[in-house]
Amino acid sequence: MTANSAYSRLEDRFRRLSAVQGALSVLHWDSAAVMPAGGAEVRGEQIAALSLIAHEQITAPEIADLIEAAATEPLEPWPAANLSEIRRNWRHATAVPADLVEAIARQSHETELTWRSARAANDFASLAPRLQSLLDLVRQVAAAKAEAFGLSPYDALLDEYEAGGRSARIDQLFDELGAFLPDLRARVIERQNALPPALPVEGPFPVEAQRALAERILDVLQFDRAHGRLDVSHHPFTGGVPDDVRITTRYAEADFTRSLMGVIHETGHAQYERGLPKPWRGQPVGNARGMVLHESQSLLFEMQACRTPEFIAFLAPLVRSAFDRRGPAYEAANLQRVYHRVSPGLIRVDADEVCYPSHVILRYRLERAMIAGDLKVADLPGAWNEGMAALLGITPPSDADGCMQDIHWPGGSFGYFPTYTLGAMAAAQLFAAATAADGAILPGIAQGDFKPLLAWLRPHVHEKGSSQTTDEVLIGATGLPLGTAAFKAHLERRYLNG
Amino acid sequence: MTANSAYSRLEDRFRRLSAVQGALSVLHWDSAAVMPAGGAEVRGEQIAALSLIAHEQITAPEIADLIEAAATEPLEPWPAANLSEIRRNWRHATAVPADLVEAIARQSHETELTWRSARAANDFASLAPRLQSLLDLVRQVAAAKAEAFGLSPYDALLDEYEAGGRSARIDQLFDELGAFLPDLRARVIERQNALPPALPVEGPFPVEAQRALAERILDVLQFDRAHGRLDVSHHPFTGGVPDDVRITTRYAEADFTRSLMGVIHETGHAQYERGLPKPWRGQPVGNARGMVLHESQSLLFEMQACRTPEFIAFLAPLVRSAFDRRGPAYEAANLQRVYHRVSPGLIRVDADEVCYPSHVILRYRLERAMIAGDLKVADLPGAWNEGMAALLGITPPSDADGCMQDIHWPGGSFGYFPTYTLGAMAAAQLFAAATAADGAILPGIAQGDFKPLLAWLRPHVHEKGSSQTTDEVLIGATGLPLGTAAFKAHLERRYLNG
Numbered sequence: 001m002t003a004n005s006a007y008s009r010l011e012d013r014f015r016r017l018s019a020v021q022g023a024l025s026v027l028h029w030d031s032a033a034v035m036p037a038g039g040a041e042v043r044g045e046q047i048a049a050l051s052l053i054a055h056e057q058i059t060a061p062e063i064a065d066l067i068e069a070a071a072t073e074p075l076e077p078w079p080a081a082n083l084s085e086i087r088r089n090w091r092h093a094t095a096v097p098a099d100l101v102e103a104i105a106r107q108s109h110e111t112e113l114t115w116r117s118a119r120a121a122n123d124f125a126s127l128a129p130r131l132q133s134l135l136d137l138v139r140q141v142a143a144a145k146a147e148a149f150g151l152s153p154y155d156a157l158l159d160e161y162e163a164g165g166r167s168a169r170i171d172q173l174f175d176e177l178g179a180f181l182p183d184l185r186a187r188v189i190e191r192q193n194a195l196p197p198a199l200p201v202e203g204p205f206p207v208e209a210q211r212a213l214a215e216r217i218l219d220v221l222q223f224d225r226a227h228g229r230l231d232v233s234h235h236p237f238t239g240g241v242p243d244d245v246r247i248t249t250r251y252a253e254a255d256f257t258r259s260l261m262g263v264i265h266e267t268g269h270a271q272y273e274r275g276l277p278k279p280w281r282g283q284p285v286g287n288a289r290g291m292v293l294h295e296s297q298s299l300l301f302e303m304q305a306c307r308t309p310e311f312i313a314f315l316a317p318l319v320r321s322a323f324d325r326r327g328p329a330y331e332a333a334n335l336q337r338v339y340h341r342v343s344p345g346l347i348r349v350d351a352d353e354v355c356y357p358s359h360v361i362l363r364y365r366l367e368r369a370m371i372a373g374d375l376k377v378a379d380l381p382g383a384w385n386e387g388m389a390a391l392l393g394i395t396p397p398s399d400a401d402g403c404m405q406d407i408h409w410p411g412g413s414f415g416y417f418p419t420y421t422l423g424a425m426a427a428a429q430l431f432a433a434a435t436a437a438d439g440a441i442l443p444g445i446a447q448g449d450f451k452p453l454l455a456w457l458r459p460h461v462h463e464k465g466s467s468q469t470t471d472e473v474l475i476g477a478t479g480l481p482l483g484t485a486a487f488k489a490h491l492e493r494r495y496l497n498g
Numbered sequence: 499m500t501a502n503s504a505y506s507r508l509e510d511r512f513r514r515l516s517a518v519q520g521a522l523s524v525l526h527w528d529s530a531a532v533m534p535a536g537g538a539e540v541r542g543e544q545i546a547a548l549s550l551i552a553h554e555q556i557t558a559p560e561i562a563d564l565i566e567a568a569a570t571e572p573l574e575p576w577p578a579a580n581l582s583e584i585r586r587n588w589r590h591a592t593a594v595p596a597d598l599v600e601a602i603a604r605q606s607h608e609t610e611l612t613w614r615s616a617r618a619a620n621d622f623a624s625l626a627p628r629l630q631s632l633l634d635l636v637r638q639v640a641a642a643k644a645e646a647f648g649l650s651p652y653d654a655l656l657d658e659y660e661a662g663g664r665s666a667r668i669d670q671l672f673d674e675l676g677a678f679l680p681d682l683r684a685r686v687i688e689r690q691n692a693l694p695p696a697l698p699v700e701g702p703f704p705v706e707a708q709r710a711l712a713e714r715i716l717d718v719l720q721f722d723r724a725h726g727r728l729d730v731s732h733h734p735f736t737g738g739v740p741d742d743v744r745i746t747t748r749y750a751e752a753d754f755t756r757s758l759m760g761v762i763h764e765t766g767h768a769q770y771e772r773g774l775p776k777p778w779r780g781q782p783v784g785n786a787r788g789m790v791l792h793e794s795q796s797l798l799f800e801m802q803a804c805r806t807p808e809f810i811a812f813l814a815p816l817v818r819s820a821f822d823r824r825g826p827a828y829e830a831a832n833l834q835r836v837y838h839r840v841s842p843g844l845i846r847v848d849a850d851e852v853c854y855p856s857h858v859i860l861r862y863r864l865e866r867a868m869i870a871g872d873l874k875v876a877d878l879p880g881a882w883n884e885g886m887a888a889l890l891g892i893t894p895p896s897d898a899d900g901c902m903q904d905i906h907w908p909g910g911s912f913g914y915f916p917t918y919t920l921g922a923m924a925a926a927q928l929f930a931a932a933t934a935a936d937g938a939i940l941p942g943i944a945q946g947d948f949k950p951l952l953a954w955l956r957p958h959v960h961e962k963g964s965s966q967t968t969d970e971v972l973i974g975a976t977g978l979p980l981g982t983a984a985f986k987a988h989l990e991r992r993y994l995n996g
Contacts, residue, residue: 015543019543019547020548022543022544023547026524027524030524035742036726036742038724038725038726039738039741041741042739046517046521046524048517050521050548052514053551225534227534240537241537243536243539244540282543
């Protein structure tokens with residue numbers, strides 16, 4: 001392409017847009033990881049201003065003209081895929097008026113801050129009005145996109161997190177899981193109860209020692225410190241940009257096991273970002289494909305690779321050394337029992353692999369009802385508690401450990417939750433294909449060598465960027481589109497036969 | 499004013515501009531305090547993009563029209579002062595073409611990063627080509643502004659840091675100091691040599707203990723942790739925005755005294771930012787008046803208040819406790835000898851009050867020559883070393899401790915240096931007026947109570963924002979415009995009679 005082609009000019013525009021989005025990502029990380037509380041108001045103004053600027057950049061009238069003109073230009077496959085992603089992003093942005101974009105950026109920032117204190121105080125009443133106002137704005141966005149795309153409002157939101165994601169297909173996949181999980185869970189728990197229980201792994205585990213162990217594990221997982229860092233935040237996440245990935249965790253002195261796996265989880269996200277195609281930095285086709293593949297990478301690290309007996313055997317002596325502990329509780333066999341324990345609980349992020357999908361199915365149903373207008377925020381605690389009782393047989397004693405436990409809705413993310421379980425399915429499918437394709441991967445993991453695994457993931461997943469659909473990536477890597485079979489087989493193998 | 503007046507619309511525009519500038523300030527802090535090295539390239543793109551956006555915002559054609567229209571509207575004094583500052587900022591921005599703004603943002607970012615490694619390796623040759631390229635761009639800016647304002651190129655740069663600052667007046671003030679300092683320095687050193695030397699205060703002082711002491715001093719100085727934080731960076735600075743002030747320091751295990759006073763220095767900057775007029779947040783008139791008053795506040799804390807015998811007597815037991823040290827070296831009398839020691843040295847930021855102005859005079863002369871085109875970067879080391887020999891009688895053994903010691907030029911700041919010594923003069927003038935006006939200030943400092951001092955500074959300096967000129971603020975607070983008398987009297991009192 002010449003430098004003056006419409007396509008080249010679009011690349012310039014989107015490179016600049018990417019810089020603004022990258023700046024926004026740093027501001028979000030800063031808010032969560034280091035910002036003093038009193039900075040919230042002005043930070044909200046900064047985020048709202050940059051969000052509006054990004055929106056103005058992508059909705060500028062010239063963009064529509066350039067997209068139309070570029071469509072007539074001959075393009076190689078990657079530029080063609082980039083143009084397709086440019087168009088997709090542009091359609092999402094132009095569907096929503098600028099004042100709504102600014103309003104929702106401000107409202108979600110404020111609601112998220114309110115959520116922090118409301119959750120700490122178990123005070124749903126203080127969160128509800130702000131969350132309802134935010135939901136009202138989200139529903140306006142959903143309606144606008146639904147009209148523009150000819151989709152249902154919920155699918156229109158979902159499509160932003162997972163291109164081509166549709167609730168009809170999710171219903172089918174979740175129905176398959178829903179039919180499978182209760183019986184599996186009962187059998188796993190029955191089997192578990194017949195065995196001696198895991199010995200308790202009891203704190204305190206000093207935060208400094210946990211941090212040092214986490215840094216050691218980052219090295220094992222090939223986390224590139226020249227291009228990323230680990231910090232602490234209220235809700236763990238992966239932020240930043242591919243060349244400067246910011247992951248966070250939170251430490252509790254009483255328990256190192258959750259934070260440790262949390263760090264591994266975020267490292268999976270970080271490795272996806274780091275592995276995105278370098279020549280396409282700053283272009284839409286160079287971005288992660290969507291949240292399903294993103295979550296597949298975090299869960300591939302956390303659930304597939306790092307809860308294998310092989311990795312836990314590697315991990316056990318590191319744990320003993322980090323906390324200066326001895327005895328049978330810190331042997332690999334017991335740590336594996338801890339990490340493979342299945343027990344319905346209140347908190348999604350602490351849930352085991354078998355129970356986790358039920359948490360997601362609940363949130364998926366509730367957010368669909370909220371977006372459809374069938375569920376008001378004021379009625380959320382009741383609906384939540386009923387759903388928990390039906391799906392997992394437990395009733396939350398508080399909203400803090402119930403419908404207020406997640407940051408997503410207060411942060412304005414509706415349509416995101418199903419990608420967790422779709423990602424778990426993709427992770428099982430990819431890990432099975434990877435270990436089948438390269439016999440060195442599992443022995444590597446057993447020795448703390450993740451290079452063979454990464455060597456397979458880079459070309460098969462990470463370096464695809466957004467040049468293919470999620471299903472195309474999965475078919476290329478595993479031979480099949482997204483399905484439940486590998487995930488179900490994985491759960492049976494680990495929890496019934498492991 | 500009605501919401502639709504031209505003035506009101508200008509306020510909206512500048513509020514948004516301020517949000518972008520605040521985001522830039524966070525990105526700069528992040529680069530210096532937490533960013534992994536591999537993030538530099540993409541961060542450069544982010545900073546360049548936001549700098550260009552800010553420039554586009556302020557140079558948009560509507561701004562010129564709105565300024566013209568607002569000038570015909572009846573305005574109260576503060577809005578009128580705000581309009582005047584808006585016009586000043588607009589004139590500075592419109593004088594420079596957009597591509598030059600973007601080029602200089604990128605080049606100064608890259609040069610600053612090169613400087614970090616070049617300084618560490620004492621490798622001026624690796625810095626020189628980048629610094630020369632940056633200087634070429636800065637000279638283009640200076641030429642453009644000079645033409646627009648009818649000023650000399652150097653004064654045109656100076657005016658951005660210090661509104662109304664002119665080298666003719668600086669020459670006069672610096673000549674007065676230049677005539678006074680050599681003799682003073684000789685007398686101080688003669689007197690000092692006749693007294694027993696300060697006992698050495700010898701490390702190691704663990705970084706964690708230094709950090710804890712710094713946090714304790716922040717409390718003493720009324721640093722508001724809900725609106726600010728202290729971190730570590732290569733070159734200490736104050737960044738962020740008034741409601742989220744980020745100060746930094748660097749710790750050396752061998753010596754706590756420099757970092758401690760460095761933290762006090764940055765806290766003075768931070769208090770100025772925090773005290774800026776709250777109703778004018780996000781508007782130009784709500785900004786700090788300029789670098790002379792900014793530096794006056796950091797030096798008022800560091801040099802005027804916290805090197806008094808009263809404060810050092812308060813500080814000494816905190817130092818003993820922080821590092822678990824005893825003995826005569828840690829008594830107030832000896833710490834005062836340490837903090838009042840006069841000795842010509844290589845490094846500006848470590849210089850004592852008596853020698854510091856000579857460091858500034860050297861930089862002022864060199865940067866004027868560079869901007870005038872009379873000094874090439876390649877010739878800077880030689881000119882630097884000659885100047886050091888002439889002004890302070892010492893010759894740097896390396897460029898790292900010579901012309902590469904400061905971040906300013908690699909960061910693109912030319913015209914900034916003189917404000918340090920002008921600030922020192924203003925600090926002496928203000929502290930003399932404050933302690934004369936309120937007899938409770940010094941006894942408060944003796945007890946670690948800075949509320950009386952802040953109670954005077956808030957209305958007399960901080961809350962003026964940019965509603966008055968530097969001289970107007972000084973006349974209102976001290977009865978006189980900026981001069982050398984109070985500074986000279988302070989030096990004589992402390993170093994000849996103290």
